[in-house]
Amino acid sequence: MTNFTESTLSPTEEEQSSYPLSESADGDDERDDNNYDWSSEFLRKRCVSTGVSSILDPPPFADSDNEDDKGISFLKNTQNAVDQAETLVRRVWHKSWRVVYHSHLPKWLQDNNFLVGGHRPPLESFRACFQSVFRVHTETGNIWTHLFGCIAFIGITISFLARPSIEIQWQEKAIFSTFFMGAILCMLFSTLFHTVYCHSESVGRLFNKLDYCGIALLTIGSFVPWLYYSFYCTTAPKISYITLILVLGTACIVVSMWDKFAQPKFRPVRAGVFIGLGLSGVIPAMHYVLVEGIERAINVAAMGWLVLMAALYIGGALIYAFRIPERLWPGKFDIWFQSHQIFHVFVVAAAFVHYHGISKIARHRLSFGECLAADESGNLIL
Numbered sequence: 426m427t428n429f430t431e432s433t434l435s436p437t438e439e440e441q442s443s444y445p446l447s448e449s450a451d452g453d454d455e456r457d458d459n460n461y462d463w464s465s466e467f468l469r470k471r472c473v474s475t476g477v478s479s480i481l482d483p484p485p486f487a488d489s490d491n492e493d494d495k496g497i498s499f500l501k502n503t504q505n506a507v508d509q510a511e512t513l514v515r516r517v518w519h520k521s522w523r524v525v526y527h528s529h530l531p532k533w534l535q536d537n538n539f540l541v542g543g544h545r546p547p548l549e550s551f552r553a554c555f556q557s558v559f560r561v562h563t564e565t566g567n568i569w570t571h572l573f574g575c576i577a578f579i580g581i582t583i584s585f586l587a588r589p590s591i592e593i594q595w596q597e598k599a600i601f602s603t604f605f606m607g608a609i610l611c612m613l614f615s616t617l618f619h620t621v622y623c624h625s626e627s628v629g630r631l632f633n634k635l636d637y638c639g640i641a642l643l644t645i646g647s648f649v650p651w652l653y654y655s656f657y658c659t660t661a662p663k664i665s666y667i668t669l670i671l672v673l674g675t676a677c678i679v680v681s682m683w684d685k686f687a688q689p690k691f692r693p694v695r696a697g698v699f700i701g702l703g704l705s706g707v708i709p710a711m712h713y714v715l716v717e718g719i720e721r722a723i724n725v726a727a728m729g730w731l732v733l734m735a736a737l738y739i740g741g742a743l744i745y746a747f748r749i750p751e752r753l754w755p756g757k758f759d760i761w762f763q764s765h766q767i768f769h770v771f772v773v774a775a776a777f778v779h780y781h782g783i784s785k786i787a788r789h790r791l792s793f794g795e796c797l798a799a800d801e802s803g804n805l806i807l
Contacts, residue, residue, distance in 0.1 A: 533626040541756035545623045554621040567619040570769035575612035607646020608776045614639035637681030645674035650783040655726045658796035666709040696746035730782025734775045741771030
């Protein structure tokens with residue numbers, strides 16, 4: 426058997442004759458067979474001809490090349506991940522809704538043409554409607570103004586009703602509850618309406634009716650405590666005026682159920698109906714002033730707070746009816762400080778003013794206990 430090392434490393438005579446001769450000092454070619462490294466030269470030639478590296482060659486750079494390839498591959502993978510994430514975001518964005526101009530809305534969503542842009546398009550689900558609460562559009566201010574007011578009055582109601590009976594009897598809790606429920610329902614219905622009315626025409630119509638019902642309930646609830654404590658010792662006027670406000674408030678609710686009542690062209694009519702409901706309180710107020718005098722009306726019946734409340738309600742309704750300021754500068758108040766938002770702020774402020782007023786008159790009434798006899802002029806001492 427032929428030795429593997431000898432057959433591989435030992436060149437044949439034919440291969441030796443093909444190697445170049447070493448160069449001598451005087452330029453003559455000669456071969457020093459004793460000093461010439463046949464094996465090294467042969468290995469280099471054999472490996473070049475066969476494409477295999479030799480142990481005598483410099484170390485290869487395969488490891489470095491692999492590291493470079495791995496780095497390039499990592500960068501490519503990272504770029505691919507970024508591109509995929511960007512594609513996903515774009516798909517989600519395109520699937521989500523974007524605000525549109527008033528002219529692009531369907532007819533049933535076109536209410537205030539002085540609000541040029543920033544409107545929500547029709548949304549397909551209640552989930553999308555409630556998610557829009559956290560987006561910026563024409564209804565953002567309308568939603569949050571009454572949402573904050575609703576939450577505030579829920580807290581006040583819980584605090585008031587939780588007080589012990591030795592401080593506040595159940596009769597007073599019941600009377601105040603009419604006002605609390607009116608305020609909470611009014612602001613709750615308003616918040617829901619402005620949140621979901623873009624869902625569909627039928628849903629918008631339903632919650633629009635609830636919104637108007639809430640205004641009537643707040644007006645009724647505001648008058649009941651004042652009438653109860655102002656005419657505390659005169660049963661006939663107290664019952665008559667409470668009945669009157671209940672009838673007028675119910676009439677407003679019935680009118681609110683009329684579909685055409687919600688159309689934009691009836692905006693002044695809507696404002697007029699609720700202003701009329703509020704002004705109905707002028708009759709018992711004038712009665713009290715004529716019987717008890719202006720001084721007692723202000724100091725005892727908190728008439729000043731009642732007038733301020735009425736001014737806020739009526740002022741807000743007028744701003745809403747005439748659509749100030751967006752009527753003067755169309756497109757400038759699409760998102761913030763539009764008339765409907767100002768109206769909402771006035772409603773919340775009026776509710777707090779009225780709460781302060783009826784609290785004051787209730788404290789005065791309860792500090793005297795039961796009704797006393799009339800004085801020399803025939804007036805009841807409250």
